[in-house]
Amino acid sequence: MEQARSRALDAGVSPRERARFAVRRTVNLVMAGLVGLAALIGVAVMLFILGYVLVQGWQALSPTFFSQSAQPLDFDAKGQPIAGSGGGVLMSILGSLLILGLAALISIPLGLLAGMYLSEYGHGKFAFLVRYVADVMTGIPSIVTGVFVWSLVVITTGHFSAWAGALALSIIMVPIITRTVEEILRLVPNALREASYALGVPQWRTIVKVVLPSAASGVITGIVLAVARAGGETAPLLLTVLGNEAINWNPSQPTDALPLRIYDYATQPYAVRIEQAWGASFILIMVILVFSLLTRIATKGKKVG
Amino acid sequence: MDNTQIKEAPQDASAEGYNTPVATGGKSMEIRNLKAYYGSYLAISDVNMEIQPNKVTALIGPSGCGKSTLIRCLNRMHEVTPGAPRVEGEVLLDGQNIYAPSADPVKVRRLIGMVFQKPNPFPTMSISENVLAGIKLNSGRLNHAQAAEIVEQSLHRAALWDEVKDKLGKSGASLSGGQQQRLCIARTIAVNPEVILMDEPCSALDPIATLKIEELIEELKAQYTIIIVTHNMQQASRASDFTAFMLAQDGPGHLVEFGPTQQIFTRPTQKRTEDYITGRFG
Amino acid sequence: MPARPTFERELRDLQDELLVMSSMVDKAISRSIEALKNRDLGLARLVVSDDQKVNDKRFEIEEKCILITATQAPLASDLRTIVAVLNVITDLERMADHCVGIAKIAIMTGNEPPLKPLIDIPRMAEQSRSMLRRAMDAFVARDVAAANAVANEDDIVDQLYDQVYRELLTFMLNDPRTIDRATHLLWVAHNLERIGDRVTNICERVNFLVTGRMEEYKAAKQV
Numbered sequence: 001m002e003q004a005r006s007r008a009l010d011a012g013v014s015p016r017e018r019a020r021f022a023v024r025r026t027v028n029l030v031m032a033g034l035v036g037l038a039a040l041i042g043v044a045v046m047l048f049i050l051g052y053v054l055v056q057g058w059q060a061l062s063p064t065f066f067s068q069s070a071q072p073l074d075f076d077a078k079g080q081p082i083a084g085s086g087g088g089v090l091m092s093i094l095g096s097l098l099i100l101g102l103a104a105l106i107s108i109p110l111g112l113l114a115g116m117y118l119s120e121y122g123h124g125k126f127a128f129l130v131r132y133v134a135d136v137m138t139g140i141p142s143i144v145t146g147v148f149v150w151s152l153v154v155i156t157t158g159h160f161s162a163w164a165g166a167l168a169l170s171i172i173m174v175p176i177i178t179r180t181v182e183e184i185l186r187l188v189p190n191a192l193r194e195a196s197y198a199l200g201v202p203q204w205r206t207i208v209k210v211v212l213p214s215a216a217s218g219v220i221t222g223i224v225l226a227v228a229r230a231g232g233e234t235a236p237l238l239l240t241v242l243g244n245e246a247i248n249w250n251p252s253q254p255t256d257a258l259p260l261r262i263y264d265y266a267t268q269p270y271a272v273r274i275e276q277a278w279g280a281s282f283i284l285i286m287v288i289l290v291f292s293l294l295t296r297i298a299t300k301g302k303k304v305g
Numbered sequence: 306m307d308n309t310q311i312k313e314a315p316q317d318a319s320a321e322g323y324n325t326p327v328a329t330g331g332k333s334m335e336i337r338n339l340k341a342y343y344g345s346y347l348a349i350s351d352v353n354m355e356i357q358p359n360k361v362t363a364l365i366g367p368s369g370c371g372k373s374t375l376i377r378c379l380n381r382m383h384e385v386t387p388g389a390p391r392v393e394g395e396v397l398l399d400g401q402n403i404y405a406p407s408a409d410p411v412k413v414r415r416l417i418g419m420v421f422q423k424p425n426p427f428p429t430m431s432i433s434e435n436v437l438a439g440i441k442l443n444s445g446r447l448n449h450a451q452a453a454e455i456v457e458q459s460l461h462r463a464a465l466w467d468e469v470k471d472k473l474g475k476s477g478a479s480l481s482g483g484q485q486q487r488l489c490i491a492r493t494i495a496v497n498p499e500v501i502l503m504d505e506p507c508s509a510l511d512p513i514a515t516l517k518i519e520e521l522i523e524e525l526k527a528q529y530t531i532i533i534v535t536h537n538m539q540q541a542s543r544a545s546d547f548t549a550f551m552l553a554q555d556g557p558g559h560l561v562e563f564g565p566t567q568q569i570f571t572r573p574t575q576k577r578t579e580d581y582i583t584g585r586f587g
Numbered sequence: 588m589p590a591r592p593t594f595e596r597e598l599r600d601l602q603d604e605l606l607v608m609s610s611m612v613d614k615a616i617s618r619s620i621e622a623l624k625n626r627d628l629g630l631a632r633l634v635v636s637d638d639q640k641v642n643d644k645r646f647e648i649e650e651k652c653i654l655i656t657a658t659q660a661p662l663a664s665d666l667r668t669i670v671a672v673l674n675v676i677t678d679l680e681r682m683a684d685h686c687v688g689i690a691k692i693a694i695m696t697g698n699e700p701p702l703k704p705l706i707d708i709p710r711m712a713e714q715s716r717s718m719l720r721r722a723m724d725a726f727v728a729r730d731v732a733a734a735n736a737v738a739n740e741d742d743i744v745d746q747l748y749d750q751v752y753r754e755l756l757t758f759m760l761n762d763p764r765t766i767d768r769a770t771h772l773l774w775v776a777h778n779l780e781r782i783g784d785r786v787t788n789i790c791e792r793v794n795f796l797v798t799g800r801m802e803e804y805k806a807a808k809q810v
Contacts, residue, residue, distance in 0.1 A: 191425040195489070197385050199439035199496055200415030209442050213429045539660055570662050572799020582662045585590040 371558025
């Protein structure tokens with residue numbers, strides 16, 4: 001007993017054991033360092049992208065950039081485009097909002113209900129199928145989605161439209177929302193459902209009034225993530241909304257969108273346009289950032305548990 | 306606790322069929338040839354028991370003997386358990402079979418309330434909202450005065466009122482474990498059940514909180530029939546009037562011995578009961 | 588290996604202590620009668636002083652019972668064992684007090700010539716001792732039949748007591764000068780009769796220990 005204790009604590013251990021202890025301590029330190037470094041790199045990349053985009057697009061971010069739609073470039077005597085000319089991207093911002101709004105309108109109820117189905121009712125083969133399809137759909141390349149909607153909607157209706165874009169984005173958003181909502185609702189302790197059942201509350205009321213509110217913050221986060229993901233998509237919009245130099249509020253008409261505009265301007269030979277593409281990129285990132293920040297703040301403290 | 310005051314409370318507060326909790330008196334239950342399955346697995350077999358009204362009946366037995374399954378069969382909670390649950394046999398509440406094809410499980414659960422092992426107040430609701438949950442979640446409409454009355458009386462009966470009366474708006478999660486469990490009891494009482502089932506209600510509580518719950522059970526049995534699952538032999542011997550010993554040796558869980566608690570704990574008739582309660586099981 | 592080794596050892600120890608106490612009482616009966624028969628005042632005083640040891644033993648066992656109850660939460664047969672032990676030690680302690688009563692009479696009558704040679708009284712004592720030993724054996728063996736048989740033998744003690752009583756009554760009627768000594772002997776016989784009753788109590792406890800039923804032999808017999 002005495003011996004065992006002194007062996008465990010005393011400095012009188014064998015050199016070999018002491019060496020082993022030193023190694024263990026070093027390994028621990030190194031691992032902790034690596035983990036911290038990885039985390040730091042993650043944050044650094046994000047800050048770097050933001051900073052780089054800001055530096056590159058700084059000159060484009062003038063008040064007119066936010067308040068005007070696209071204008072033709074002005075050229076000087078040498079045939080070079082004049083800095084600050086070419087209007088703004090207001091039509092893209094509003095267009096993005098319109099398309100995302102429509103897409104959210106379609107996909108949030110659909111994804112929410114499908115997620116609720118999978119989490120609360122889905123036990124059989126059909127649920128397995130739904131879950132499987134949703135997983136596959138999240139992996140479909142977005143350009144394929146674009147082509148699909150193009151051939152299905154644009155071709156049949158005969159014109160590009162915000163609706164078509166919204167539909168394409170919905171195809172991307174629904175499976176994301178479905179699976180996130182399912183996972184989040186599964187995290188709600190079964191004890192809460194049972195408590196509700198035991199009070200004589202039917203299942204659907206239990207889901208709507210107990211399960212969903214308990215998971216509200218997670219569900220909203222999932223939706224925001226889906227919206228953010230869709231907000232940055234370019235490929236499906238390319239083939240569905242086409243783009244529009246002017247502000248458009250009619251969902252049946254071709255509409256502009258930020259990613260689309262970025263893509264368009266970035267491929268132009270003029271430095272002014274490329275600068276505007278950077279500026280638009282910055283706006284896109286900021287919109288998503290602010291959006292997720294706002295939902296974070298709004299749902300703060302409403303956690304399960 | 307001033308129980309008499311609660312009993313004499315005005316009863317005109319009914320709205321949409323919801324009354325303030327009044328002493329309706331517990332009802333008897335009878336279990337006939339009950340079998341419970343998970344898929345094809347027979348968890349409990351051929352349980353027959355008569356549960357006396359306004360008495361506390363304790364279910365004891367080693368882990369996995371099916372006592373929790375049995376208690377969950379008594380208010381049709383077994384069928385919302387994962388794992389393809391199924392029940393055969395009859396459970397009569399005051400002579401009526403709760404497994405009759407016409408019996409609505411949702412209604413059954415309003416008559417036979419349940420308190421769980423882990424206190425589970427609704428985390429998104431305040432203390433008073435928790436008490437009213439059974440009514441509100443069923444879209445029962447209450448005016449402010451009625452709601453306040455139900456909250457106060459239910460909390461009184463659950464021996465929690467004095468501790469929480471100044472913070473009814475706070476989250477139920479802010480209470481201690483024992484208080485949370487009494488809140489859950491208040492929540493159950495608020496829907497006016499006739500029987501209260503308790504599935505190891507004290508297993509997550511410290512000894513003092515446990516004793517408070519036991520005292521509460523003693524008081525509640527004047528108005529409700531109580532069935533309690535417990536791992537704590539002392540609790541069963543202290544808090545119950547009848548004790549049922551279940552075992553799942555070499556087969557599905559079944560009733561080994563059922564009788565007055567006093568007899569079970571001083572002179573059980575079955576060797577296996579004796580071995581279990583004297584701690585010489587297995 | 589038993590399921591609760593500590594608890595079972597404690598219960599075994601408790602029973603051993605009980606047997607020690609019963610043999611102390613057994614010795615006290617035998618010594619008190621010896622002292623009376625042989626007018627051995629020293630032995631009689633020893634019985635009186637040894638009673639303290641019996642009392643100490645009784646409290647020692649009682650405390651053990653309390654400790655086991657508090658720490659091991661005995662139930663069913665374990666609980667009955669503890670309760671039975673608590674009751675039996677009370678009976679044993681009272682039996683020892685009866686022995687003290689006999690020893691004190693021995694001391695009181697020490698100088699007087701004996702009224703008559705003692706025959707039935709030592710027989711009563713022997714009968715009581717035998718019953719006590721067998722009652723304790725029945726206790727240890729949890730043997731209800733043996734306990735019932737021992738309890739039935741209490742009749743023998745009672746008969747001897749009646750016999751002694753009648754005999755002493757005859758002495759007193761024939762010669763009032765013997766009243767003093769005869770009364771003393773009557774007390775002795777009465778003490779022994781009480782000891783026999785106490786043994787019956789122990790037998791009742793054996794019954795309770797095994798069956799959990801609390802029944803009195805005497806009540807049934809007297810009706």
